[in-house]
Amino acid sequence: MTVLTLKSQLQAPLEAGVIVPDRFAGNSVAAVAGMPVTYGNEAACLGDFFKVAGAGSTEIVLEGDLGRVKNIAAGMTRGKITVHGDAGMHLGSEMRGGVINVYGNVGDWAGSEMKGGKIHIHGNAGHGLGGAYRGSRRGMNRGMIIVEGNAGNEAGAVMRRGLIVVAGNAGDFAGAFMIAGTLMVFGKLGIRAGAGLLRGTLVTFNQPELLPTFCYDCSYSPSFLKLILRDLRLQGLSISEEYITGCYRRYSGDFNRLGKGEILVYDQR
Amino acid sequence: MLKIVNGAVYDPANNIDGEVRDVCIDDGKVVDSVEGGRTIDASGMIVMPGGVDMHAHIAGPKVNTARKMRPEDHRLDPVPRTSLTRSGVGKSVPSTFATGYRYAAMGYTTAFDAAVPPIAARHAHEEFSDIPVVDKGFFVLMGNNEYIMQQIAAGERGRMRDYVAWLLQATKGYAIKMVNPGGVEMWKSLGNTHTLDEEVVGFGVTPRGIIRSLAEAGMELHLPHPVHIHCNELGVAGNWETTLETMKTLDGVRGHLAHVQFHSYGGDPGGMFVSRVPELAEYVNTHPNLTVDVGQILFGDTTSMTGDGPLAHMLHQVTGRKWVNVDVENECGCGIVPIEYKDKSHMHTTQWAVGLEWYLMVNDPWRIALSTDHPNGASFVSYPQVIRLLMDREFRREAIKKVNPKAVAKTALPDLDREYSLFEIAIITRAAPARILGLKHKGHLGIGADADVTIYDKCDDAEKMFSVPRYVIKEGEVLVEDGSIRRETFGKTLYVAPVYDTAVEKDIREYFRKYYTIEFENYPVQLEHYLPRPREVATTGDS
Ligand SMILES: [Zn+2]
Numbered sequence: 001m002t003v004l005t006l007k008s009q010l011q012a013p014l015e016a017g018v019i020v021p022d023r024f025a026g027n028s029v030a031a032v033a034g035m036p037v038t039y040g041n042e043a044a045c046l047g048d049f050f051k052v053a054g055a056g057s058t059e060i061v062l063e064g065d066l067g068r069v070k071n072i073a074a075g076m077t078r079g080k081i082t083v084h085g086d087a088g089m090h091l092g093s094e095m096r097g098g099v100i101n102v103y104g105n106v107g108d109w110a111g112s113e114m115k116g117g118k119i120h121i122h123g124n125a126g127h128g129l130g131g132a133y134r135g136s137r138r139g140m141n142r143g144m145i146i147v148e149g150n151a152g153n154e155a156g157a158v159m160r161r162g163l164i165v166v167a168g169n170a171g172d173f174a175g176a177f178m179i180a181g182t183l184m185v186f187g188k189l190g191i192r193a194g195a196g197l198l199r200g201t202l203v204t205f206n207q208p209e210l211l212p213t214f215c216y217d218c219s220y221s222p223s224f225l226k227l228i229l230r231d232l233r234l235q236g237l238s239i240s241e242e243y244i245t246g247c248y249r250r251y252s253g254d255f256n257r258l259g260k261g262e263i264l265v266y267d268q269r
Numbered sequence: 270m271l272k273i274v275n276g277a278v279y280d281p282a283n284n285i286d287g288e289v290r291d292v293c294i295d296d297g298k299v300v301d302s303v304e305g306g307r308t309i310d311a312s313g314m315i316v317m318p319g320g321v322d323m324h325a326h327i328a329g330p331k332v333n334t335a336r337k338m339r340p341e342d343h344r345l346d347p348v349p350r351t352s353l354t355r356s357g358v359g360k361s362v363p364s365t366f367a368t369g370y371r372y373a374a375m376g377y378t379t380a381f382d383a384a385v386p387p388i389a390a391r392h393a394h395e396e397f398s399d400i401p402v403v404d405k406g407f408f409v410l411m412g413n414n415e416y417i418m419q420q421i422a423a424g425e426r427g428r429m430r431d432y433v434a435w436l437l438q439a440t441k442g443y444a445i446k447m448v449n450p451g452g453v454e455m456w457k458s459l460g461n462t463h464t465l466d467e468e469v470v471g472f473g474v475t476p477r478g479i480i481r482s483l484a485e486a487g488m489e490l491h492l493p494h495p496v497h498i499h500c501n502e503l504g505v506a507g508n509w510e511t512t513l514e515t516m517k518t519l520d521g522v523r524g525h526l527a528h529v530q531f532h533s534y535g536g537d538p539g540g541m542f543v544s545r546v547p548e549l550a551e552y553v554n555t556h557p558n559l560t561v562d563v564g565q566i567l568f569g570d571t572t573s574m575t576g577d578g579p580l581a582h583m584l585h586q587v588t589g590r591k592w593v594n595v596d597v598e599n600e601c602g603c604g605i606v607p608i609e610y611k612d613k614s615h616m617h618t619t620q621w622a623v624g625l626e627w628y629l630m631v632n633d634p635w636r637i638a639l640s641t642d643h644p645n646g647a648s649f650v651s652y653p654q655v656i657r658l659l660m661d662r663e664f665r666r667e668a669i670k671k672v673n674p675k676a677v678a679k680t681a682l683p684d685l686d687r688e689y690s691l692f693e694i695a696i697i698t699r700a701a702p703a704r705i706l707g708l709k710h711k712g713h714l715g716i717g718a719d720a721d722v723t724i725y726d727k728c729d730d731a732e733k734m735f736s737v738p739r740y741v742i743k744e745g746e747v748l749v750e751d752g753s754i755r756r757e758t759f760g761k762t763l764y765v766a767p768v769y770d771t772a773v774e775k776d777i778r779e780y781f782r783k784y785y786t787i788e789f790e791n792y793p794v795q796l797e798h799y800l801p802r803p804r805e806v807a808t809t810g811d812s
Contacts, residue, residue, distance in 0.1 A: 131345060133340070133341065134340040134341065135338075135339060135340040135341030135342070135344075137341070138343045
């Protein structure tokens, strides 16, 4: 296990894409401390900002307020990263495997365009959670993200595969332009949820303000939802029994586009 | 002063085919001999004039809009700052500085933008000011210009010619460009034209009339590169007949047909493409007034950008990708769509094979220039791959195995055994484009030529060799050494200033007052403010 402890509060953003199990594995403490980072617009070493304990391993623990540390675990393919504190932008973006746990809040673009693995955020997430970078034709494509707090705008935008669960509220344009995959929001949705949906599923437990290009189909109790919700209990989320056994109103859309997507709204009756 | 010794020199314009000889340089020019100065020992190396790209899209509003449109493209290819060079981004639409660095790093020292709307000339020059190393120029879009069409319809040939000359002067452009003549204007209201003899409704002219009139005007004005034509019906099955008709329309006058690959398809409109290169190449082979560049496609993701608005609309409908369309008031149009060429695709494989057929079926390399219509067919950085496909038959055979087998079997490509020599590559990448453009001081290493020289390490893999030159010399200065940029300089802007009867300005002024969003006085590009290093190319009449 490698433990990195932030020495002092950062005054500028630190680009630290080197904090990835793939990079750490097999390196000495000195080699890890010598890995290149960018502080503001200056080149620096990881060791300038972090106390490094334990040789490079596929299991990494980060301690301190890392809210200004960007690109943690970006592109990771294996191993485990645990952050005790906040994490900055692009956490786990484009990751392909492994597990990230954050006991704090994370910045924008967490899990953007990820292709596998799991991110569990115990606090809030910023904008673009599991989303697509500007211009991209695909957002998240496999993998799983759980956020116990709230998420910002464009959560799950242009998602292709995978599961995003937000226990709190989500901002505007949740699941916009989704191609497939599942986005589940237990709190409130912002405006224009599911705008441009091609396929895919948005699940919510409060009646959202739907776009006029969605239309009601039926009320039913989908089996796949039961399986997902039971699994989420195993992941440590408390899911009330009514959600598992209850009925959902299905709206299909977005009929501005293909219209093969769905928004499932828990029926409170 | 600089002396390059012991290199094998390939200088086709002076009929030097790999002969080991010295090249002497002084004051930015090739000279007979020098005393003192630096000597580069080019033993075991190949010495050629700097590359000349005669058809690419590298500056102006269309390119800049494409940059804004494709952040996903740029994210994949950051160009970091170095102590000598600026930061930027690459991929299909590189930023201005990266454009210059990448041409330079590939041994190209001159590049032309093939389609600038006259009203946007100022923008193109401003971008040129930020493109390092290469000499550059642009062609001015005129094939759908309302004033030109009105003068042709009214039989005012002289006034039309004077206007063309005025427009070239006002824009500081280099040549007359036509893009889907008549068709772009028609598309703005009534749909594209489909034959050369269809009337452009509201103007009383036909595409054929526009092509012939502008080609004659280019000759009468003694332009170094009379007309550069993007034919009607680009990318449509069956368009080869339109291309052949365009060639016939140019009987007796000089004309250059751009990216002919995109214009050589048989088949029924809306259906599968079939190669009709044999017929078209035969026509070119027997008509020395015609020259072409190919517009080779290579497989991968790129950006299509064109003055052909209807074409971009068609691409958007076929691919479902994002689309920009612009109506350039009285002058022309523009469209931009990202595109991915796939080797599994029947259509894309046919296009790939059609491009290679063109290179291999035109007998006289002096009348064909290497191009990918950057970035429409592929980025200019992939020219070395095209070179290897032409020079290395085995490499080509391996490449043929990877594409759609049904599509490639319907073309002549698998049966073509021709291999380009280094001498011929030197022709299609520098000597021929320079000659076609009428640039007497470029594309060769004779006494008095611009000292733009590229030196390659000899290598069996032509792609590798042409990707990373050992030295690149521009105006006598060594800018690239061992594959990296050692100095940043800025090249010249090449333009023409044909003479005309200034009486025409009164009529143009009136036309501007009635129909333009811009005042006549504000329209011309001021030489002193927008061309930091201007170089006028003479309109002498001996072309
Ligand atoms: Zn072009």
